[in-house]
Amino acid sequence: MASLSPAANEASAQEVLSSNLEGLTATDAGDEEIVTAQERATDLLESSYSVVVKLADQQADVHSPLYSAKSFEDLGLHEDLLKGIYNMKFAKPSKIQERALPLLLQNPPRNMIAQSQSGTGKTAAFALTILSRINYSLNAPQALVMSPSRELARQTMEVIQEMGKFTQVTTAQAIKDENLPPRVNAHVIVGTPGTVSDLIKRRVLDPKNIRLYVLDEADNMLDQQGLGDQSRSLKRFLPRDCQIVLFSATWAERVRKFAEDIAPNANQITLKPEELSVDGIKQFYVDCRHQMEGDKYRKYHVLVGLYSLLTVSQSIIFVKRRDTADEIAQKMSEKHHSVVSLHGKLEAAQRDEVIDSFRAGKSKVLITTNVIARGIDIANVNMVVNYDMPTDQHGNPDPETYLHRIGRTGRFGRTGVSVNFIHDDRSMRVMEYIEKHFGRKMIPLPEDIEQAEKVIKLAMKTSG
């Protein structure tokens, strides 16, 4: 306990608030209790959460009330959208929504580059923009949302549908193996870049009426080899006056220029660096360097030792390679753990089945690659394990992926714990780099596995 950061309570308040704004509060909590918790959280949030707004129009006054919406009514949203919002239990705009929505909704439309932490309602921000801009009497694709993975595209689609429940919106998923008509005329398309560009080239998808192009997890969409080229080249099919919106929790310096290139003259919303800390999630590490030396599976033995003691509701184990995910899932299954593995080598239908059943709580442990590192919301996940520390293709530390991975837990005001597995000097150096990058120390777990389990269990019980 003594090792917990002093700011942990503030961060947890943010999560409590996000929880309410995301409409995913604990179902057993009474309405009265939710409101109280939210009010308390709001006070803390106001003082701790800060954004920097940079307007494309130099003449405009950033501090004008025009650029800050304290309520959804202030935004002039259609009644049917307000119904959708309140149906999802959103009480008032989150800080990012408050700042971003007036800018996103202004006419003529302006491009937007925005940064916002996981779980602060960025999906809702662009969903509301999309649903506000559609011409419902025109049966043609008018908004195109791109995701870096199949799983995130499906989840985002669900949010748009839920929010647009009281509108006449029609939607279509442009992902692998999805059955689509010969001519897609849905208003909103959510998809992955390869399939979308394929559909456009085959004239299944006509881009001429697209007025909004959204890149979710935009730094990843622009930076990654393959994804980046596809996202950029798609832009040439879009009308010249198409509004371009880029959202992500992370924006490494190197990627910024891509962003400004694809979304010229954009309004920009940036988080102050201190907002990127992850104090709400208790970050541990287990040093396996001196355990069972010489045994190539010693990291695995520590993992399975920990899991044989721990009782967590659900957890995600991140590994580097797809075959490692399968291998560990296989071995843990033999030990009667409730485990599934998910990665891009699986068939599309299989991927859907695995993620849907994990979401439904049918298995307790998801072993996966970076495919799930970003954006995925699964409320009951209260532990993330970095079995392999996140690195780029050169083996260099990847703090952005680290932040996204551990952001899969500690969501919605729930307790979140992460455990990094260190097995050699290299992985130790990767972790130390990430510690420095975020200015946060990870907490060492006792070498004795039973003691380690007690420490993790205690961290899970204390409010995160």
Added chain:
DNA sequence: AAAAAAC
């Protein structure tokens, strides 16, 4: 020295 994303 990986993963993701198209056929």
